[in-house]
Every structure is written in C-alpha cells, then in structure tokens.
Amino acid sequence: MSLLEVNDIHVYIQSFYILHGVSFEVPKGEVTVLLGRNGSGKTTAMKAILGLLPPRQGSIRFKGDEISHLPAHKIVQQGIGYVPDTRRIFNTLTVEQNLLVAMRRSGTKNQEDKFEYIFNLFPDLKQFWKNKARSLSGGQQQMLAVARALVNENDLLLIDEPTEGLSPLYSKNLLRSLSQLKETKTILLVEQNFRSVTALGDRYYIFDDGKIVASGEDMAKLTADKELVSRHLGVTTT
Amino acid sequence: MSIETSIYQKIKKFILTSRIVKILTLVIILILSIYWAYSQIEISVDAFTLKFGRSIIDGLAYSMLLFLMVSGFFVIFGLCDVINFAHGAFFMLGGFIGYEIYLASEIYLLDTAFLNNNFFVSLLAFFIACIGTASILAVIGGGIEVFTIKKYYGNVTSQILLTIGFMFIIAKLAEIIWGAPFQTFFLDSSSQLNYFFLGGVINLGTGLVFEVYQIFLIIFGFLFAGGMFLVFQKTRVGLQIQAGIEDAEMVEALGINITRLFTLVFMVGAALAGLAGVILVPWLGANTGHGTTYLIFAFVIVVVGGAHYGRFEGTFFGALIVGMSIKFCEYFFPDISSIIVFIIMSVILVFKPGGLTGEH
Numbered sequence: 001m002s003l004l005e006v007n008d009i010h011v012y013i014q015s016f017y018i019l020h021g022v023s024f025e026v027p028k029g030e031v032t033v034l035l036g037r038n039g040s041g042k043t044t045a046m047k048a049i050l051g052l053l054p055p056r057q058g059s060i061r062f063k064g065d066e067i068s069h070l071p072a073h074k075i076v077q078q079g080i081g082y083v084p085d086t087r088r089i090f091n092t093l094t095v096e097q098n099l100l101v102a103m104r105r106s107g108t109k110n111q112e113d114k115f116e117y118i119f120n121l122f123p124d125l126k127q128f129w130k131n132k133a134r135s136l137s138g139g140q141q142q143m144l145a146v147a148r149a150l151v152n153e154n155d156l157l158l159i160d161e162p163t164e165g166l167s168p169l170y171s172k173n174l175l176r177s178l179s180q181l182k183e184t185k186t187i188l189l190v191e192q193n194f195r196s197v198t199a200l201g202d203r204y205y206i207f208d209d210g211k212i213v214a215s216g217e218d219m220a221k222l223t224a225d226k227e228l229v230s231r232h233l234g235v236t237t238t
Numbered sequence: 239m240s241i242e243t244s245i246y247q248k249i250k251k252f253i254l255t256s257r258i259v260k261i262l263t264l265v266i267i268l269i270l271s272i273y274w275a276y277s278q279i280e281i282s283v284d285a286f287t288l289k290f291g292r293s294i295i296d297g298l299a300y301s302m303l304l305f306l307m308v309s310g311f312f313v314i315f316g317l318c319d320v321i322n323f324a325h326g327a328f329f330m331l332g333g334f335i336g337y338e339i340y341l342a343s344e345i346y347l348l349d350t351a352f353l354n355n356n357f358f359v360s361l362l363a364f365f366i367a368c369i370g371t372a373s374i375l376a377v378i379g380g381g382i383e384v385f386t387i388k389k390y391y392g393n394v395t396s397q398i399l400l401t402i403g404f405m406f407i408i409a410k411l412a413e414i415i416w417g418a419p420f421q422t423f424f425l426d427s428s429s430q431l432n433y434f435f436l437g438g439v440i441n442l443g444t445g446l447v448f449e450v451y452q453i454f455l456i457i458f459g460f461l462f463a464g465g466m467f468l469v470f471q472k473t474r475v476g477l478q479i480q481a482g483i484e485d486a487e488m489v490e491a492l493g494i495n496i497t498r499l500f501t502l503v504f505m506v507g508a509a510l511a512g513l514a515g516v517i518l519v520p521w522l523g524a525n526t527g528h529g530t531t532y533l534i535f536a537f538v539i540v541v542v543g544g545a546h547y548g549r550f551e552g553t554f555f556g557a558l559i560v561g562m563s564i565k566f567c568e569y570f571f572p573d574i575s576s577i578i579v580f581i582i583m584s585v586i587l588v589f590k591p592g593g594l595t596g597e598h
Binding site for chain 2: 106
C-alpha cells in the first residue's frame, strides 16, 4: 500500500475546472515527482492533497485513511510537511520564530534536537538564526522553507519547485540536501525542470492541462519520446 | 556612472534610509513646532512650560487609552482582514457595562461589609468591572464572529455591511438603555462611596498639577504595550498571530487551526475594546456617542501605524502620535484639534503609503 493514494480527483479554483480526474500514488520511502509546464495543474494537485483546494470529486487516502473531506490543518497534523513554490516564509519573523511557528510539538528537548538536525542540513540558517527572514538571500529563504517542513515528525514532504529562482550553486546545494532527506523521508516533489530531478526521483508523472499524460519509473525512457518532451514539458531536444 | 553621481546617489540613499536622519528630522520638527506654538501665544515662559507639561501628560494618558482600544482593532484587521466597524461600539458598550458592574459591585461589597475600607472597595469594584466587561465583550465578539462574520471571510463588502449593522444595532440599544449621547455618565457622581481609589491629583508645585488616574493610564499603557510585545515575540500563539497576519493560508498549511485562531483573535480584540471602554470611564465617563468618535481614531491610528502587514509596534507609535497631537493642539491650537489627526494621516499616507511599519 502506498503512503498517499490520489484517485480520480477533480479540482476547481472558483469556477475554473483545473484538475480533470487525476490519479497517482506516492509509495513510502520514495521520491515521486510531478513534472509539467507552468499552469499544468501540479501545484493545484499539491494544494488539493493539503486541503487548501479540496477536490469536488475523487478520493485522497493518506496512510490508508480518507483525508479529502478534512480541513487543511487536520490533514497536515496527520504528518505532512509542505514547502510551497514561492517559499512563503514569514518575513517579519526571525529564522528561529519561523521554525517555532511551524513546530507542532512543544518541549525544549524536542526543539533542541530538531534545531540541531536543521543546522546540520542547512548550516547557513544557524548563522542567521536571529535575523528577520526577509533579510535572507533567496537560497537561504528556500532553505528556511524546507527546514520549516522538517521541524515536525512528518511522514510525507510535499515540496513545490524548490529550485525556482535560485542560482545554479544554491540549486545544486539544495538538491544535495534533498538527496540526504531522501534516505529518511517520503517526498512528493513538483518540478518544471526535469533535468534537475533526474537523479532524485523514483517515479515520475507528467502533467498537462490538468491531466496526467505520462508516467513511469525511468526518466530516460520517459524523455526518450522527443514529442512528449517537447509538447508536455516545453523543452526542445535535439 | 561618474564618481560625482555615485557619491550623490550614496548621500541620497543615506538621507532616505538612515534611521539617524529620520530621528533627527523628527526632533527638529518637534522643536520647531514647540517654538512655533510658543511664538503664537502671548504668555510667559513659565506659563508656557506649565501648559506644555500638562499637554504632554494629557497626551500620553490619552495615547495609552487609544492604544489599548486600537490594539484590538489592529489584531482583528491584521489577522482576519476584517475592518470591524463595530469596534467603536464594543468600546462604548464596554464603558457602560463597566460602569454598571462597578456600581453594582460597589453596592455588593458595601453590603457584605467584609471590606470597610473605601480604597479596597473601590479598587476591587474597578478590578471586577475590568475583568467582567472584558469577559462579556469577549463572548459578544466571539459570538458575532462564529455566527455571522465567519461565513463571510474573503467577502469584504458583506463584512463591512455586517459590522456596520452591528455598530448601529449596539449604538441604538445603548441609546435605548442609557439615553442619547448628550449625557455622559461619570463614576464619582453615581457612586455611593463618592470615592475612587485613583482619584485625586499630584501637585508638583508651581501650578503643575496632574490627575493620579492619568499617571496610572500612562504606566498601565506602557506595561500593557510591553506585555503585548512579549506575547507577540515569545509565545506560540503570539507568533502564530503575527505569521497569520502575513499569510493566513500558510499558517493553516503548517497544521494550525486558523479558524479557531480567528475566533480567539476576535474575542481578544473585543475584550480589549471593552477593557479600554472601562478604563476610559473614571477619566472621561461613559457616553453613547463614544463609539463613533473613537472608531474614527482607530482607523487613523491603524493607517498611521501600518495597516497592511504592519507590526504591533506601529500601532503603539500611531496611538502616541495621534493622542499627543490631539492634546497638544487642544492646549495650543484648539481650532485645529479636531482635524489634526487627519492632517497627520494625509501627510503619512503621501510620504509612506504603508504607514510607519506596514507595506505599501
């Protein structure tokens, strides 16, 4: 049984019909990647899982339980961490306060352990611990957004376009940190740039126009179809 | 870019962004306005100093009262994105409820006769009035949020119409019970004790006389601001509220029940309005017209302090600017005392559209 099973969900944003019966699975201990161009419905799928855009039809099962009818905070409390595409860190709070807001379990020992774990993964955050989040660079803000999802014992991490807007160096560092996470966490990753996640993913779903148009476990095999790559991922290969 | 242009740009940037330049400008404006005030009125230096001293104390006390009232309006507006037009009515109602609870507690405490000291009877009655009023207003505010406003989050027009409706309903009910706004209810004239524990004055000699209650208001205001600052910076719920002011959806996506937080904030906001209403009574009395008057001040202070993504400190300084300028003008330029806050608000909106701490 997969950790997360999304089955035939139909999602609307106000009156706009965005996801037309999407189904996919996220097996435990794997990195599942949703690929596709801008506006193909990847982020909407993530928000549907989180309950921020509840599906009008279909089912979402997490650890075997139906969660599509639950409010967002109840879904997250079941063990889901979320890293949104535009970071959405709290600018007026310090790095430490951003993490404290996210922490669901109180207790000094738990706090210290978690912070230590985060410092090992992102040493930059320790340096800017008492600084306002708005003063961090784009890459550091992204690290903070990821760290915020790691302060709780989450079974599943939803990470939306982590490398968007980052310099190549920061992207590389971040992807390296995500590979470290891969060893202990189940991850659902949304990405536009399929090349950056080739080494990271265990299975891939390609979205276009609110539907899944292709899926598979082997990226090389998937991208061998040049027409698929050019039509659905917007990349011209030679 | 030439070297001259680069130096010019650096100086320009320094002048526009440096905190020292800002503080210096403020100090210069203050000195000039005091000098101008002095040059406009033909009184001696001693008389001027006396008047100035009184305006400062009056202004500080008034600012703290406004701050207490507006802090509730700010958290409701900041987190829930609801412009609560009924906030002034909560404040006015708080004044009357506090007034009634005070008088009732006084009678009860006198009857029980276990306290035969006027000071303690008055102190306890005032304490009961504060706690009782804040609790009643918290229930009223929470009830209004749960049963009506909750359905209209995101629908600004409905929220405005709804809160305006509550403003009129509460004001009318208060008028039916306590009469039209031309009558102000004061504690000392209705009290059986004819004594208030913070009554009296402090005489510093040479005519410099301050009411004890004003000094209490100033100390209470600063302590309250410090307490609120600690709550916002050090407690989990305070951090959640601050984070929610910035991005409520993201707070929900972190596993925090934002709906419950909204209700809690509404209850706290209404309770603070009620508490401010009670605290106003021993100084300026209870009046059914207070709702509208103070609602306007709440708007001005929140705009001056920084409405959108603004910080709590902004509200504190906004209240200081509004309260001090009103009282300063009442003493020196009474003709413009009723419009000074709008002049200040216009100037701030032109030069800093986001207010002191907010974003444009």
